[in-house]
Amino acid sequence: MDATHGVLSLIGLAVGLWVRNSGSRDTNDIRPGQCQCVCAAEDKGQTSNLGPWFLFLVIVGLLFANLALVLRVTIRRKKAGDREVTGAVKGKPGKGLYGLPKGLQILEQQGPVELWTFEKVYAFAPMSAAEYSRIVRDGRAEAAAERARRGVHVGAPGAQENAAAGPAGAAAVAAAALGAMVPAGPLQPGGEAVYDPDTLYWLAAESLEGVSFGDAIPGVIAAAVAGAKAVHTFPSGRAVFVECVYGRDREQFLLRPGGWDFRCTPISLDSLGRPEVSLKDAAQKSLQKHVRWTMTGPRTTKWCLNYLVVEGLGLEGHHERVRTLCKLDSASWGMQEHFQVSMFLRYCLQIDQLNSHNLMAVEAMFRRLQTIEFGYSEKVREVEAKGTGGRLAMEEQQVFGGLTRHASTLMVCPELLDFVKSETEREAALAKNLRKARGERELARKKRGGKGGQDEPLHDPGRLPRDVFPLPFIAGQVEDVNAAIWALIQCTMGLALPRLGVGRPTLLVALGAPPGDLTVPEALRSLRCGGYTDLGQSVGALTNYQPDLVSLPEAGWQPINLDALGGKVRGRSISSFIQEQLLPAETAHMKVKDSGVERPYSDPRFRDPRVYGDFVSRLLQSSIVDLSMQGGRERIGLFFVSKKANKLRLIIDARRSNAHFRPPSYVHLATGGRTLSTFYHLALPEELRTFFTLAPIDGKFLSVKEAGLGDETRLRDKRPCPTSGYVHTEYVDNLVLIGTCREQVVSAFQHAVNALKDAGLQVHEDEVCEGDTCVLGW
Structure with missing residues (x-):
């Protein structure tokens, strides 16, 4: 190919000189003795200007001939209608240029064949997804084999480090940039794959059918860089979002979904590798968010957690403290439920590590704890008042001192107390209005001449108790009180005076004013027969x-x-x-x-x-x-x-x-x-x-009355014998007295028999024996 290029250069030089020399011969050259005619006509017989065009065609032909020596282009048409265009350049092994979609790369020819393939163009015919997947799978297998031949370790940090080693390192980087990550290592005895801490893995960043979050995905075509993200398509056509992560960071990667849901918190492990945190850490990790569930009243979980953290005893310790303050045992009302709910909260907050501020179940459990503790608030105040030596409870002293309620005796949220107070006042006002309406109807019925008690039965069979426990309802108490009050009101009404007659107003006037030392609450208490309470006195609870x-x-x-x-x-x-x-x-x-x-x-x-x-x-x-x-x-x-x-x-x-x-x-x-x-x-x-x-x-x-004989003279099995002058023992329905003095034995026996007869029991077969005696059953 080099000789051909040299010959072509010499021919081009000769043609160029010839053209120049031929062009110098011009008619403009004037010689002596010749005349010139300006208007002379064209001479048909002179030589034309076709020479340069002929030489141009010769040069072009030589160039094509030269290219034919080094370039080979093949165009083949297949039966399916596809065309395949192949171009090749002949030459010796060495360096050359190769076209890539992202630019030109300098590659080194590895094989001995003097053929460099630079391009293959395919016009694909329509194919199915299975055929396309098969082609992609075969291509990936060929790429993996090529990397193995080149000795490139895909996904390992050493691949990037070899980039500085020279041309070989550059080739390795180019191959690794488009390589697929290696799958996870062998399985542990527990069934979990082993991940090399220093190896990059493509991990699934979402869950699909058959693919879990955090699984290693092999065959991803993307740059192996920590933190890189890509979309990988499976041969079946499904796509999954993946992220490149080092093996040592996989555990933190698996914890990410917990931070997306505001109902959960990141899992923390203790020194023994168990999922457990302290109550203080659980409170710090919990953040209150806006939720869609609704529960009447304020959200008290955050306040309760802060109270428990300040208290510093934990949930189980708080339960024992409540029992100690209230002087209760495990059989007292609500104590078993208080303990069980406290344990449930401990499992949710410290073991499962849920975000308690945003869970309705946790709010309901804290509400129940506060309800039980509020039920014993009066008893605790009395105990504290006696212990502090004053007339104010500890909680009242703290309020006067300006201290926070976090150090209060029982765990009851102040906002919840305010809500209960408002709801109670609203229900009391509603009940008061209903009683007034019922009284108005009763008064109207009496004016019409009807008999009282005909509208509804005295004991309403459909009334259900509203208390926590199904306590019996004392019917008629409210109606009796209202009837007495309305009777007093009628005494001051002008319309009621004619119906009272002459004698009754006189008696009412003769009764006189109430005693001066009798207050209004005392009078109302007497009117209600002791059922009225005031001054904070709790009656009927x-x-x-x-x-x-x-x-x-x-x-x-x-x-x-x-x-x-x-x-x-x-x-x-x-x-x-x-x-x-x-x-x-x-x-x-x-x-x-x-x-x-x-x-x-x-x-x-x-x-x-x-x-x-x-x-x-x-x-x-x-x-x-x-x-x-x-x-x-x-x-x-x-x-x-x-x-x-x-x-x-x-x-x-x-x-x-x-x-x-x-x-x-x-x-x-x-x-x-x-x-x-x-x-x-x-x-x-x-x-x-x-x-x-x-x-x-x-x-x-049951405590049985003693039958005239003390327990200190009783003879029992496997017990020391009494030292008195006589002993007694019982066998089923038999009473036996044994002693050394006859008079003493007979006196004690008669005393016991008289006590049994006074109790209504019949005694028979009295026997007194001396010497050798056989007693039934002994």
């Missing part, structure tokens, strides 16, 4: 059983039978009146079922048989209950509410029992006076006691 505070008749109390009182009820005897009040069995069964009461409510402390046994023993001593070996028809429950003088009143849940009787008649009370322990004075008839039975109790939990 549900309270747990405390033995020392229960108001019961003293031991030895004996009730009076109704038959002993004599007389008749509306012309009927008491026994016939009772039979008339009882409903048929089928009707009573339907009423019990319609009441919806599955079981009566009892104090939670009575679940302990020892506590329940002590209380039943106290009822037995006061003759309030009696014992029976047969079960009753209905069961009642016992619980307590607060009353004046810091005492507890016994309340009986007899809703199921009341369903067996007809509605009671309306009773008109004259004054607010009452007798002492009226209900304990009257004994329930025998035929009605089966409708009011308590829960059964094992006899071992």
Whole structure:
């Protein structure tokens, strides 16, 4: 090829000289002796100017001939209509230029063949997705094999470092820039792939069917740079968003989705590798965001967490502190629920590490904790007032001192208290308006001459209790108070005076003004028969059983039978009146079922048989209950509410029992006076006691009266023998006394027998023996 170029250059030089010489011969050259004619005509016989054009064609032909020696172009048409254009340049091995889409690259020819291919153009015919995927897969396999032959480690940081080593390094960088990342390493025993910390991996940045977030994606055609992002297309045609990450950063990469959802926080591990954080760290990681769920009242989770952090005891420690302050045991109302909810919150905040500020479930659990603690707020204030030695509770002293409520006794959010106060006032105002409207209707009915009590029954069967517990509703209390108030109002109304007659206004005037030392709250309290409360006194609130505070008749109390009182009820005897009040069995069964009461409510402390046994023993001593070996028809429950003088009143849940009787008649009370322990004075008839039975109790939990013999002289198995002059032992229903002195043994035996007979027990087969004696069962 070099000789051809030289010959072509010499021919071009000769042609150029010839053209120049031929052009110098011109007619303008004037010689001596010749004449010139300016108007001479063209000579047809002279030589034309076709020579330069002929030489030009010769040069062009030589150039094409020269190109034909070094260039080969092939155009082939296939059966499918595609055309393939191939161009090649002949030459020796060395450096050359190669066209790329991004510019010219200097490459080194590796093979011995003197053929450099510079371009291949294909006009693809329409093909299916499967055919295209097969071509792409084959191309990737060929590219991977080429990289393996060149010794380029794709994805390793060493590939970039080799770029400074010279031309070989440059070739390696060019190949790695378009390479696919290596897949994850071998699996660990637990089934998780091993990732090299210093190797770059293309990780899936989204989840698809069969692909999870963080999985290594092989075959990605993109530059291997940490933090680079690309879209990878699978052979099936699906695309996935990927990101290039070092193996050591994969754990942090997997934690990213947790930061996208405002209901979660990034998972933190303790020193042992377990997902657990302190309550303070959980509070710091939680951020309150705008949420779409709605719950009445303020969001108190953030305040409660700050309170617990300041308290510094944790959720479980806070539960124990509440128990200690309130002097409660695990059987007290709400304590088991308080502990369980506290543990649930600990798992959510410290183990699962959820963003508690934005979860409705966590808000509901904190609301329940505050409800339980607020139920014992009065008791805590009393305990603190006694402990601080003043008349102000600790919380009140802190308010006067200007301290924050974060150090208050119980965990109750002030904003929640304000919300409850506003809602309570709104409901009280609504109830007041309803009572006024009901009074107006009653007054209008009386003016029309109608009889009172005909619009609706005295005891509304459809009324449901609104308390936390299904407590019985004392019907008629509100109506009685309103009736008394309206009677006083009528005394001052002009329209009511004619109806009072002549004698009643006179008596009213003769009554005179109220006493000067009687205040308005005291008068209203007397009018309501002690049901009115003021000055912060809590009366009628549900309270747990405390033995020392229960108001019961003293031991030895004996009730009076109704038959002993004599007389008749509306012309009927008491026994016939009772039979008339009882409903048929089928009707009573339907009423019990319609009441919806599955079981009566009892104090939670009575679940302990020892506590329940002590209380039943106290009822037995006061003759309030009696014992029976047969079960009753209905069961009642016992619980307590607060009353004046810091005492507890016994309340009986007899809703199921009341369903067996007809509605009671309306009773008109004259004054607010009452007798002492009226209900304990009257004994329930025998035929009605089966409708009011308590829960059964094992006899071992009842306090049995001593049968005249002390426990210090009792002979028991595996116990030291008493040192007294005689001993006694019991075997089933047998009483045995053993001693060395006959008189002492007989006296003690007769004392015990008399005690048993006084208790109503029959004693038989009394035997006194001396010397060798055989006792049954010994």
